[in-house]
Amino acid sequence: MKKKKGKKKKKKTLLGRGEAIMSGSTVIFYLLAAITLVSALLAVTTRMIFRAAIYLLFALIGIAGIYFWLQYEFIAAVQIIVYVGGIVVLIIFSIFLTQQAGEQLPKQKLGRQLFAALASFCGLALVMLQLAQHAFVETGNKAIEPTVANIGTQMLGVEEGGYSLPFEVVSMLLLAALIGCIVIALKSKPETE
Amino acid sequence: MIEPGLYHMLFISTTLFFIGVYGFFTRRNLVTMLMSVELILNSVNLNFIAFNKYLWYDNE
Amino acid sequence: MFIVKYIKEVFGGLKSLLVGMRRTGYYFTHHKEIITEQYPDNRDTLVMADRFKGEVILLHDENNEHACTGCTACELACPNATIKIVTKFDITPEGKKKKAIDKFVYHLELCTMCNLCIVACPTDAIKMAQTFEHSVFNRADLTKILNKPDSKIREGIE
Amino acid sequence: MPGLPLSWRGNEGEVMWSLTNISSAIHDWLNQTFNPTWVMVIEMVIAGIAVIGLFAVLGLVLVLMERRVAAWMQIRLGPNRVGPFGLMQSLADTLKLLVKEGMTPDGADKFLFNLAPFIAMMVAMLLMAPIAFAKGFQLWDMNIGVLYVTAISSIMVISILMAGWASNNKYSLMGAMRSGAQIVSYELSAGLSILTIVVLTGSLNITDIINAQADGWWIFKGHIPVIISFVIFIIAVTAETNRAPFDLAEAESELTAGFHTEYSGMKFALFFLAEYINVFIVCAIGATLFLGGWMPFHIGNWEAFNHVMDYIPSSVWFFGKTFFLIFVIMWFRWTFPRLRIDQLLTLEWKYLLPISMFNLLLVTALAILGWHF
CATH class of the missing domain: 1.20.120.1200 (NADH-ubiquinone/plastoquinone oxidoreductase chain 6, subunit NuoJ)
Known part of the structure; x- marks a missing residue:
């Protein structure tokens, strides 16, 4: 309820400069x-x-x-x-x-703090410099509306642009984790002579 | 104030990334290092979302 | 079989829960059975349970006579020295001395209502009353003398 | 106007008791008078005041209701001294809590200690957003309604953990840990039983879910699988809101008061209120998903009967269903003894979770084959 956005009625530029409203x-x-x-x-x-x-x-x-x-x-x-x-x-x-x-x-x-701060600051400056020097171009492809239904079909789609294979690979990972949990949690059989 | 766009998102995510890197270098505790890694991962996520939003621009 | 046992457990558990809920649901819908006593309002009609013990009293009949011989069995039985019996010697018409109680002192503030004195009494002279409004402003008021003034022992009690 | 905080929906003139006309009139008038930013701010303020007012009323009503239900189930009378029939009792309680001294224990992390009750309260407020209180009366009709509720309610556990840690008290810490384990586990089966309705409706939107029940509530339309998921939902949300028989987080016989042992006065009142608001919210979600939200009760072709039912205002339907579910949860509280921590986890991982997973498969088959009415 708190965070909602007013309609964006401005013209679309990547860096919305110019409008200081x-x-x-x-x-x-x-x-x-x-x-x-x-x-x-x-x-x-x-x-x-x-x-x-x-x-x-x-x-x-x-x-x-x-x-x-x-x-x-x-x-x-x-x-x-x-x-x-x-x-x-x-x-x-x-x-x-x-x-x-x-x-x-x-x-x-x-010393460690200074080194870390210096390293991250240099990295930050480097990336910022790159961002400032190179522009991004729009691909012109249509974006997929990020509604739940679209995400669902995309995730399980087998046609072009579908993410079925990565989805299945990830679910295998989850399955492996689940089985690992069960193996760890299983009680070992009491030793009977 | 400037209307936010792609570069604002990239600024946030880059800053977040290097804050995470700073934390990763300074901390000596495994749990706090994990927290820094979470920050780094989140900055990457934010990047993905920002590119999806602003580079595939769909004019209504 | 494992699965059958599992399903039986689930349904058995659900059934036992429903039985419990039926009982509380019954109480919820039957307001007549409410057991709360609204104490200061119903002081006139309040009936205490038989087992309730309020304080020790010494029974007197209409001739102002009691059955206490002053044997101090109750005083000996009391675990926390609540009862103190002061005896005196009466002179009977025949000129013999006879032991009798002078004062039956009872410290209500020490009493735990354990009922041991009542059990110990050989002549059933004392019993537990059902009064319960014992609050007083002065602690000394709780030290009571149970035998009424000029009361004497009933004939034939030894 | 999608995206505005108060997006009032519903068709005009369908039911005589609709609030749509009033709200859209206010919205139009604001739009004519101010610019969009101010309209947004003003509507947010109106929504905030409405939510806070609802909180106050709900807090008073639910506390009194709980005490009355408790008393009657235990063959007692309940509060009857303050005001007629004891109706003012919870007002007197509130007054007492307001004037009490709020203490902070020595060695506590003061910042987190003071923050925790406010987070609990803020989460409860945020959860009010997607609930449809009546036909066309909803604060924020977003397309992920149910998922939003699941997501935001998972922040709730953070405030409990925060309170437990910041109090610098071993009982608080143990209560917080128990509660964390409990809420994280029971979120799973609550989520899965919500998912059955999402599968049947094909939408996460609360308005869509309610509209899908226009010809019958899901609990009647969905056969036995939906009834099973309804039962699981009620059990899981009872655990999620830390209420008896799952109140291990504040088990008074073992942990004095669990995570809010050190809290007093107003800060304790906020926790207390947040608990009751959460009960209301989960019951409102349950009523929306399974019992049709504000949809009136209709029976097949009985035109006359259905017509009479339509005349009952939609908000009465909504609050009636919600309070019925609240009563059921209170009924649980005053009937069942508290579970031990191992029994609690066994119940979730050995019974509720496998059953609700299997049930979800059943419902999916039901939805694909179109066997629901």
Whole structure:
């Protein structure tokens, strides 16, 4: 209900420059972007491990909000289910089982921090430079409407552009994981003489 | 403020990626390293979605 | 077979749940059976259960006579020294001295209503009353003297 | 206007009690008076006020209802002192909680400790968005309605885990861990039983699902498989909302109060309210999926009977069905004893999950062969 976008009635340019109108949808986008980036930064810098997990959660929800903003609702919902309902809960459980409440992570060496910051900054600058120098061209292909029905047919389609084979490969992986779980969970037979 | 477009998405995802890389390098704890990897994966996802949205542009 | 056993378990479990829900559903729809006592409102009609024990009383009949011989069996039986019997010696018309109670002191604030004194009494002089409004402002008011003034032992009780 | 927060749907003039006319009149008037951004902001504010108002009323009504149902099932009277028939009791309770001191334990992570109840509350608010309260009365009619509910409700567990960790209390932590294991497991079978209806309808959209039940509710149209998935759904959502007999997260005899042991005053009230709102939401979803949402009850060709049923307002139908399901869940609470943690997991992994998977296969076959009415 919160994050919805006003109709986009502007002309489509890849970098929507030129229009400096502050519409509600633009404000919401910048808000979501700020939430995502700030909480991601906090997640990697905070020294309280549980807070790091919570900041990670906010970053992931922020990304889901950006998907909502792009009107890709199905992908946004899947993002929340998979990352929030699955992975963050998994991380929190591993924190519960391995860490002490109220303890802080050890402080990192300054040299390592500087090196990491420098490396990531250089990488960021490199990618940004590349982005600025090279333009993206539209393919002109028709986009598939990201509705649930279209995603479903595409995922199981066997004709051109269908993703049946990768889908099956991934399901094999899942099956292997399930069988592995059962094997691990099975009780070993009591040793009878 | 500029109307957001593809480059905004790419900026977010790139920044997210390198935040994740920074975290991966500085952290010495397996769980926190996993968190950084999650950030990196998510930035890639965001890239996919952004390209799908803005490069295959369907004019209504 | 495994599958048959599994299905039997599922249906047996469901059935037992439904039986339980039928019982609570019955209570939900039958308001007549409500057992709540709305205490201060129904003080006049309130009936306590037979087993309820409120305090120890010494029974007196219409001639202001009781059955307590002052044998202190109850005092000895009491686990927390609730009862203290003060005896005196009456002079009978024949000129003999006879032991009788002067004061039957009962500390309600110490009593746990364990009923041991009632069991110990050889003459059934005391019993448990069903009163329960015992609140007082002063703790000393809870120390009671159970024998009424000028009461004496009934004839024929030894 | 798809995409706006208040997208009011429904055809005009079909049923005399429709709210569509009023809402679209407000929307048109706003559009004429302000520019689109302000219309959006104003409509969001209206929706927010409506949701908060609904929260307050629901909190008061459900707490009183729970206490009354509990009392009558245990042959007691229940609250009857404050106001006529004790109707003001929950108001008095609220007042008490409001003026109580909110304490934060020593050594707690204050930021997360204070954040947790608000996350619980925000999740409950977000969940209100796709629910159709009456014909043409829905806050956000998105095309992934049911999936949205499943997704957002999975954030709920985070607030419980957060509260448990931040309290710096071993009981809170144990309650939170139990609750995490429980909610994550029972989400599966709840999701699978929702999926049976999605398979039958062919859509995730709540409006589509309701419209598909115009000629009969799914629980009547779908034969035994849908009844099975309805039963599984009710059991699973009882567990997901942490209510007895699945209230291990706050088992008072073992963990004092589980994850909200350290909470008091207003912060406790928020958790308490969020629990009841969640019960309402899952029951509303259940009523929408299986009992036809606001669709009136129709029997085949009995024209006169159907006509009378049409005259009952659609919101009455919706709230009637929802409160019936809430009553059933309360009935569970006051009948069954609490499960142990191993029994809880056995119930899910050995019984509910295999049955609902098999049931989903059955329903898929049913839908492909077109055997439902």
